[in-house]
Amino acid sequence: DGIILDIRNLKKYYPVYKGFLKKVVGYVKAVDDVSLIVRKGETLGLVGESGCGKTTLGKTIVRLHQPTAGELRYRFKNGEMRDILKLNREESFQIRKKIQIVFQDPYSSLNPIKTIYESFDEPLRKHNMGNIAERKAIISRLLESVNLRPEYMYRYPNEFSGGQRQRICIARALCINPDVIVCDEPVSALDVSIQAQVLNLMKDLQQEFKLTYIFIAHDLSVVEYMSDRIAVMYLGQVVELAESSALYLTPKHPYTEALLSAVPTPDLNKKKDRIVLKGDVPSPVNPPSGCRFHTRCHLCQDICRTEMPTLRKVKGTDDHFVSCHLVETEDAT
Numbered sequence: 001d002g003i004i005l006d007i008r009n010l011k012k013y014y015p016v017y018k019g020f021l022k023k024v025v026g027y028v029k030a031v032d033d034v035s036l037i038v039r040k041g042e043t044l045g046l047v048g049e050s051g052c053g054k055t056t057l058g059k060t061i062v063r064l065h066q067p068t069a070g071e072l073r074y075r076f077k078n079g080e081m082r083d084i085l086k087l088n089r090e091e092s093f094q095i096r097k098k099i100q101i102v103f104q105d106p107y108s109s110l111n112p113i114k115t116i117y118e119s120f121d122e123p124l125r126k127h128n129m130g131n132i133a134e135r136k137a138i139i140s141r142l143l144e145s146v147n148l149r150p151e152y153m154y155r156y157p158n159e160f161s162g163g164q165r166q167r168i169c170i171a172r173a174l175c176i177n178p179d180v181i182v183c184d185e186p187v188s189a190l191d192v193s194i195q196a197q198v199l200n201l202m203k204d205l206q207q208e209f210k211l212t213y214i215f216i217a218h219d220l221s222v223v224e225y226m227s228d229r230i231a232v233m234y235l236g237q238v239v240e241l242a243e244s245s246a247l248y249l250t251p252k253h254p255y256t257e258a259l260l261s262a263v264p265t266p267d268l269n270k271k272k273d274r275i276v277l278k279g280d281v282p283s284p285v286n287p288p289s290g291c292r293f294h295t296r297c298h299l300c301q302d303i304c305r306t307e308m309p310t311l312r313k314v315k316g317t318d319d320h321f322v323s324c325h326l327v328e329t330e331d332a333t
């Protein structure tokens with residue numbers, strides 16, 4: 001049914017220590033019970049304010065963080081869905097290359113004392129991707145696919161501009177044939193004038209290499225441009241999930257409405273009323289009771305303070321889910 005990743009009840013908690021003896025006094029619930037499916041070939045956007053857990057979720061998916069609980073089911077070549085958190089060492093090593101990440105900052109993601117060739121060759125060697133000549137051919141091809149000359153492989157990162165470096169990072173993520181790439185704010189450190197160029201290149205590469213993207217960003221217009229579906233996160237949880245256009249045209253969650261109201265529209269006749277959120281994001285160590293958004297929600301009712309809403313399908317839709325007591329949803333199955 002086209003699902004490549006099935007994330008189930010994923011949690012990532014970080015202990016909070018206090019004092020000389022480093023006593024655990026609480027947990028930062030960075031990702032708190034997230035369930036999402038990712039379809040093969042799609043771009044799933046993850047948005048939310050900083051601290052909402054989107055980057056932790058992305059890093060947990062690529063296993064840079066070990067989750068506290070939950071399952072990460074991945075579709076293997078033979079069609080089987082298996083929890084990649086329960087694989088043996090060898091299987092785990094093989095699967096790591098299938099899910100790669102591109103980070104926000106192209107300046108720190110490349111080792112300044114290594115040539116581009118050395119940076120690419122390391123993962124290629126680790127995964128036994130051919131002899132020297134074959135590996136060089138792979139690197140040349142990848143550099144060409146991100147519109148850079150093959151001979152650039154002998155240069156050092158400081159010889160490139162920010163946009164070129166990010167293109168190099170994208171090419172490096174591609175070198176061991178991944179299926180899924182987690183893109184963690186890939187253009188937010190770049191000059192606005194070259195952001196579109198890198199985003200378009202990423203779209204082309206997605207077609208060419210049949211990639212699935214999980215695209216993390218705080219910039220809603222960038223996410224809309226890139227994503228087929230979007231998950232909105234707040235305090236470690238997904239509060240709304242929908243196709244990109246449905247989310248933008250008919251947002252259901254008050255938090256999504258507030259986020260969207262802050263995005264400027266090019267059409268001056270369609271001026272939107274900006275919804276200004278009250279206060280700051282509460283601490284993820286002691287999230288509010290009931291609906292986590294209730295301390296900032298202008299529609300808050302009594303029930304919102306005591307009962308936590310769950311992500312449910314919005315009535316009359318196929319693929320629009322929301323976690324809010326006030327939205328009419330279909331009964332949980």
Ligand code: SF4
Pocket residue numbers: 253254255291292293294295297298299300301304309323324325326
């Ligand atoms: Fe607001 Fe209540 Fe809906 Fe939470 S459940 S978003 S507090 S209306």
